Amino acid sequence: MNTTKIVFLGAGSMSFGLSMFKDVFSTHELTGSTLCLVDINKQALERMTDLGNLMNKQSGSGIKIEATTDLRAALPGASFIVNSVAIDRNRLWKLDFEVPKKYGIRHTLGENGGPGGLFFTLRTIPLVLDFARAMEDLCPEAYFVNFSNPESRIILALGKYSHIRSIGLCHGIFMAQHDVAKIMGRHAETVDVWGAGLNHFQWLLEIKDRKTGEDLYPLLRQKAKFYDPDFMPVTRRLFNAFGKYPSCSDDHLGEYIAYGWEGGEEGYDFEEDELDRKELTETILKILEKKLNIPQDWLNTSGERAVEVITGILHNKKNIVPAGIIYNQGVIPNLPSDLAVEVPVSVDASGIHPISLGPLPDGIAKLLLMQASVQQLTVEAAVRASRELALQALLIDPVINSAVAAEKILDELWEVNKPYIRKCI
8 A cells, every 4th residue: 555645725714624534544545654733833732633533533544644834844745735825814705805895896705716816815825835835945856736726827837937736626617517407407416518718707618418428518508598597697698608608606707807896796604604604613613622513414425525635645546536725837829838727637646637628619718818917917926016006907807997096906915914925936
């Protein structure tokens, strides 16, 4: 049995910490391997370490668990680094959303696109490149598996400014698969999809019956005519206009287009998120205090794909992962090479291999090219800590409807994020 060392950055995360545990401890393909948990929040790290030890014991996975607040102490000997780190996530994200609205910007989430996406990038890229530099020193052959947003900009920065091997993972394509199945009145498991594009703006180039291979696009077009018009209205307008169905939801893809707000501009539900995190923390504490048993579904896989990538490489399984965010370099030939794109990938002992589905339809490619320029310029602003480039990135972003507003947003949010913005090339 092959073994490996996996370093999990941001192990105290409520979003991905439990999901990662579910996947690691529900597979016996990693028996004998080491899982090293890393987080700068010592209390959260200790809590998740205790939970990991308990889940490991109950599942019989045979994983060796380590924990540290020191990144460089964790990296030697590692083959996989899984990242779910976010800087002061909800407080800063809320400002990313609310400040632009104050100046008249209509947007959806403020996370991966628009002005919020810019500032998320400015504060995140320096930290991620720190991780990459440490990996280049201490485990240069390791793979960096990223869950953190903004995914496209992180993978673009890593592809352009580091030597490490990286992939971003997102479940957006499965959301789109579920939605098209819902419109057609089918179970999602009976529908096979192949997509390519940008993260949160991937397009389903093929929709087929999983068993027979029948093209289901004619059925989708017919059923969509009579389906609830309030269901994903922006997504379906794009579907009607461009002929292919985009992923993964109105709020996510709406971050990249000027009219995305037409699908709703209420933003992320921070109150609900904080409540969920509080309840999950309380549940974990009760489990650790032996007042509750571990829920059965915590011992099953989460649906995320990090462990599928890891075991595919470790055991030469030649897995097909439906969507991975990778540095383009010609995989989608009618998008820039220096861009992060989301495509199917195959995974085996020799690494991660993007699967090219060929060029995108011309209209779709041209729509994505607008966003490509924004992402490229935003990454340059981040790595150079350039206020000038940050303003330029705002002014070419289709979500921005006022140059005056752009300058005011930059003034306010640059100051908020100043502790994290620094030159890193």
